[in-house]
Amino acid sequence: MTDTALFTDEGLLGPVPAALVAGVREDDPSHGTLPVVNPATGAHVADVPLAPAETVDRAVRAAAQAQKAWGARTPLERAAVLEEISRLFAVHAEELARIVTTEQGKPYDNAVGEAHGARTFFDFAISQKYRPVGEKLVSDPGRSLETVEVPIGVVAAVLPWNFPVAIFARKVAPALMAGNAVVVKPSEFTPLSALALARLCQLAGLPDGVLSVVCGDGRVTGAALVSHPAVGMVTMTGSTRGGREILASTAQSIIPVSLELGGKAPFIIFEDADIDRAIEDAADARLWNSGQVCTCNEVTYVHASIHDEFVRRVSERYAAITPSAPDAPGSTFGPLVAERERARVQAMVDAAVEAGATVEVGGGRPAGDEFAEGAWFAPTLLSGVTSDMAIARTEVFGPVLPVIPFETEAEVVAAANSTAFGLSAYVYTRDLSRSMRMIADLEFGEVYVNQAGPESVRGYHSGWKDSGLGGDDGAHGYEKYLRRKTAYVTYER
Ligand SMILES: NC(=O)C1=CN([C@@H]2O[C@H](COP(=O)(O)OP(=O)(O)OC[C@H]3O[C@@H](n4cnc5c(N)ncnc54)[C@H](OP(=O)(O)O)[C@@H]3O)[C@@H](O)[C@H]2O)C=CC1
Numbered sequence: 230m231t232d233t234a235l236f237t238d239e240g241l242l243g244p245v246p247a248a249l250v251a252g253v254r255e256d257d258p259s260h261g262t263l264p265v266v267n268p269a270t271g272a273h274v275a276d277v278p279l280a281p282a283e284t285v286d287r288a289v290r291a292a293a294q295a296q297k298a299w300g301a302r303t304p305l306e307r308a309a310v311l312e313e314i315s316r317l318f319a320v321h322a323e324e325l326a327r328i329v330t331t332e333q334g335k336p337y338d339n340a341v342g343e344a345h346g347a348r349t350f351f352d353f354a355i356s357q358k359y360r361p362v363g364e365k366l367v368s369d370p371g372r373s374l375e376t377v378e379v380p381i382g383v384v385a386a387v388l389p390w391n392f393p394v395a396i397f398a399r400k401v402a403p404a405l406m407a408g409n410a411v412v413v414k415p416s417e418f419t420p421l422s423a424l425a426l427a428r429l430c431q432l433a434g435l436p437d438g439v440l441s442v443v444c445g446d447g448r449v450t451g452a453a454l455v456s457h458p459a460v461g462m463v464t465m466t467g468s469t470r471g472g473r474e475i476l477a478s479t480a481q482s483i484i485p486v487s488l489e490l491g492g493k494a495p496f497i498i499f500e501d502a503d504i505d506r507a508i509e510d511a512a513d514a515r516l517w518n519s520g521q522v523c524t525c526n527e528v529t530y531v532h533a534s535i536h537d538e539f540v541r542r543v544s545e546r547y548a549a550i551t552p553s554a555p556d557a558p559g560s561t562f563g564p565l566v567a568e569r570e571r572a573r574v575q576a577m578v579d580a581a582v583e584a585g586a587t588v589e590v591g592g593g594r595p596a597g598d599e600f601a602e603g604a605w606f607a608p609t610l611l612s613g614v615t616s617d618m619a620i621a622r623t624e625v626f627g628p629v630l631p632v633i634p635f636e637t638e639a640e641v642v643a644a645a646n647s648t649a650f651g652l653s654a655y656v657y658t659r660d661l662s663r664s665m666r667m668i669a670d671l672e673f674g675e676v677y678v679n680q681a682g683p684e685s686v687r688g689y690h691s692g693w694k695d696s697g698l699g700g701d702d703g704a705h706g707y708e709k710y711l712r713r714k715t716a717y718v719t720y721e722r
Pocket residue numbers: 387388389390391414415416417418445446447448450451452455465466467468469470471472474475478489490491492522523624626652692696697
């Protein structure tokens with residue numbers, strides 16, 4: 230039984246869950262289905278048809294065919310379609326938010342914000358409509374030398390579940406603006422958002438075949454997509470494990486692969502920081518999306534002189550947070566995306582306590598019968614943690630904050646750089662020279678000083694080490710959806 234509130238004849242999802250393949254709704258369940266579950270309640274929402282390799286093949290081939298005409302359009306013509314897509318994001322923001330809240334558990338107001346915020350990725354892509362398409366180089370008399378940017382062809386976009394609308398836009402908007410066709414494989418936890426957005430893009434006038442969405446398990450449907458011989462580029466956001474497997478799958482194709490992977494952001498507070506601001510930002514930066522953001526504060530290093538104050542004030546702050554059903558008015562703190570994630574986070578906390586950590590607040594399910602079912606985990610602060618513990622080195626991706634005191638700058642830089650990750654890092658200090666040293670010394674793709682994100686679409690969201698390869702956003706992220714051709718011409722003067 231599907232959740233009738235989401236599936237209506239006039240809604241983006243239509244009356245039943247269906248993939249969009251080359252412009253055609255495909256709801257055939259004969260190859261199996263993917264259950265979608267509401268993480269707040271554990272209730273069944275829908276069954277989405279799985280895409281076998283044959284369906285993936287049809288989607289990619291249709292994309293390759295449709296891309297020829299789409300890529301031949303001028304950037305101005307492509308931008309006009311993206312402008313209509315962006316407009317429809319606003320028109321359908323509340324419907325998209327209901328879908329995200331239902332399948333991912335994000336509080337409704339935050340989900341509405343995600344839908345509107347996703348438009349920034351389209352706005353930046355549209356701004357590339359006047360981008361120079363090449364360069365004229367110095368040559369000899371009677372000869373011309375130039376380079377020109379051209380689309381890659383078919384882009385495979387593999388999405389995570391934490392921002393299913395925003396990260397769809399983050400990848401699809403620049404890929405389309407650059408003249409590519411896209412085949413999307415959403416996370417098995419959040420397929421409905423991508424299916425709704427595929428219909429939205431179709432309503433905006435995107436030609437059939439230029440965008441398809443196929444659903445299924447990453448290691449089956451995802452692997453068939455990224456390894457397809459007609460795919461020219463892969464962009465993926467997700468775990469380091471998934472990224473490694475995708476690199477292996479694409480090794481035979483020798484194509485560009487862009488990976489936004491896990492993180493272990495250190496949040497470093499020096500003794501000269503604006504303490505009130507730093508404590509508030511550190512506490513909040515752990516709880517964004519219930520801790521399920523790659524840029525979240527994953528471990529706070531606080532100068533020893535303010536450690537006890539930090540523990541007291543953050544414990545009070547977290548104890549005062551009331552989780553609530555994400556579709557409830559005013560909800561600000563929802564569940565994790567799935568029971569699998571809740572159990573994984575619980576095991577990490579239990580192991581940390583076993584290793585000597587102290588639970589200052591939280592530590593498991595929130596109190597109350599309403600949280601007995603569903604993937605609920607209370608805001609948690611752990612003290613007594615050392616930088617060699619797993620909780621200080623492994624990504625939690627949940628609302629659990631280990632705090633570690635430090636004495637010197639050299640000590641905290643070494644600790645922050647010692648993990649396998651290198652995505653985001655945060656530094657709070659009033660000392661300008663120290664700020665510049667920390668930006669230079671921290672081995673991370675993005676460093677925030679006296680601010681706690683989020684990243685800007687004009688920047689470059691790039692993970693170092695096990696946090697990724699390449700990057701999203703900005704001019705550098707846009708360039709990865711293009712390839713460059715050099716032309717040498719000799720002519721009669
Ligand atoms: N750097 C960043 O910006 C972000 C990083 N993440 C990271 O992702 C993780 C949580 O997200 P999650 O979705 O569980 O990550 P996963 O890596 O499990 O999944 C991400 C996507 O990749 C697919 N996938 C997984 N394995 C393969 C494979 N072998 N071949 C092709 N596709 C594959 C998944 O499919 P399926 O779901 O069916 O397994 C999913 O669509 C956390 O580690 C988090 O840090 C999340 C968001 C942002």
